[in-house]
Amino acid sequence: MYPEVVIKIDKYKSNIKSLVERCSGANVKVWIVTKSFCAHPHIVSNLIDCGIDGLADSRIQNLKKMKDLNIKKILLRIPMLNEVDDVIEYADYSLNSEIETIYALGERARKKGKKHNIIIMLDMGDLREGVWPDDVDDFINKVLKIEGVEIKGFGTNLTCYGGVIPDENNLGRLVKIAKEMAEKYKLDLEYISGGNSSSYYLLEDGKLPVGINNLRLGEIAILGRETAFGKRIDMLHDDAFILRAQIVEIKNKPSVPIGNIGMDAFGNKPYYEDRGIIKRAIIAIGRQDINPDGLIPLDPNIDILGASSDHTILDVTKSERDYKVGDVIEFKMDYGSLLKAMTSEYVDKVVV
Numbered sequence: 171m172y173p174e175v176v177i178k179i180d181k182y183k184s185n186i187k188s189l190v191e192r193c194s195g196a197n198v199k200v201w202i203v204t205k206s207f208c209a210h211p212h213i214v215s216n217l218i219d220c221g222i223d224g225l226a227d228s229r230i231q232n233l234k235k236m237k238d239l240n241i242k243k244i245l246l247r248i249p250m251l252n253e254v255d256d257v258i259e260y261a262d263y264s265l266n267s268e269i270e271t272i273y274a275l276g277e278r279a280r281k282k283g284k285k286h287n288i289i290i291m292l293d294m295g296d297l298r299e300g301v302w303p304d305d306v307d308d309f310i311n312k313v314l315k316i317e318g319v320e321i322k323g324f325g326t327n328l329t330c331y332g333g334v335i336p337d338e339n340n341l342g343r344l345v346k347i348a349k350e351m352a353e354k355y356k357l358d359l360e361y362i363s364g365g366n367s368s369s370y371y372l373l374e375d376g377k378l379p380v381g382i383n384n385l386r387l388g389e390i391a392i393l394g395r396e397t398a399f400g401k402r403i404d405m406l407h408d409d410a411f412i413l414r415a416q417i418v419e420i421k422n423k424p425s426v427p428i429g430n431i432g433m434d435a436f437g438n439k440p441y442y443e444d445r446g447i448i449k450r451a452i453i454a455i456g457r458q459d460i461n462p463d464g465l466i467p468l469d470p471n472i473d474i475l476g477a478s479s480d481h482t483i484l485d486v487t488k489s490e491r492d493y494k495v496g497d498v499i500e501f502k503m504d505y506g507s508l509l510k511a512m513t514s515e516y517v518d519k520v521v522v
């Protein structure tokens with residue numbers, strides 16, 4: 171049923187294997203991040219044999235879906251206090267930055283007779299999650315007194331909020347702090363986790379600081395581009411996830427609406443370029459499922475004019491194809507659209 175996202179699993183797996191190979195050459199273990207496709211069980215179960223070190227997600231519901239898979243599972247988002255029980259149950263590792271939360275994790279772990287592994291996040295300047303570097307010594311001191319949890323590593327996240335690019339300086343400092351703390355407190359560090367898809371370019375350029383031994387990769391494996399500068403990675407496919415939507419109306423109409431222009435459905439005052447009479451196709455998908463600006467039609471002669479909640483309007487005038495009602499238009503997606511489409515219950519997911 172349309173609309174649908176078709177997931178070409180061989181292409182996605184090939185991307186992951188290529189990344190794992192590159193990373194292992196630099197002694198970097200890869201956690202594949204599954205949140206953008208809601209840890210779709212059919213996709214996830216295919217990833218086990220790709221040489222990855224673990225599966226990581228920000229939502230505990232998604233880790234729960236993977237409970238029967240024999241692989242390390244990592245909770246990426248700092249846990250909520252009200253999910254601590256599930257974190258102990260379904261995550262082998264969690265990323266942390268709050269002492270209250272670590273107390274709660276330790277307490278639940280002890281009650282269940284378990285030990286929970288934690289990665290301490292350091293804020294290297296992006297101003298999302300993480301302990302401030304000046305406070306880390308004090309923080310470790312407190313964590314070491316908590317039974318039931320074990321410090322297994324340090325990590326940082328960059329680019330996502332502040333747009334800070336990972337570099338030799340900020341990741342070099344992460345390694346330095348991690349090593350100092352490991353020595354001072356005799357920590358058995360398994361991971362120094364150097365970030366997400368935006369850190370990959372450092373590895374390609376041979377600039378990833380020695381000591382970083384883990385990356386958490388989501389977008390780069392799905393869309394085939396790194397995220398510090400948005401560069402395509404030649405060895406990766408950029409069409410593993412394709413959106414397909416069906417035409418429900420196609421008519422020749424003017425390009426500028428007729429009447430006084432007020433606000434559109436989202437409170438914006440729209441602007442229309444006058445292209446004369448054009449061939450307009452409406453496809454049955456909308457802002458509830460995608461961002462119209464984040465769709466890239468595979469037919470290069472299609473322009474996206476706009477979208478409301480459940481209609482997207484295309485200019486197909488210049489296309490070589492004579493589109494009809496019922497025809498299917500295919501798109502690549504940017505990260506924002508992919509996230510929406512995979513999360514939307516109105517979009518089918520088809521793994522081929």
Ligand SMILES: *Cc1c(COP(=O)(O)O)cnc(C)c1O
Pocket residue numbers: 203205228246247265327365366367368386387388389390397
């Ligand atoms: C989402 C997320 C990632 C993956 O980011 P990509 O840009 O998709 O590679 C890594 N780490 C954390 C903490 C995240 O929340």
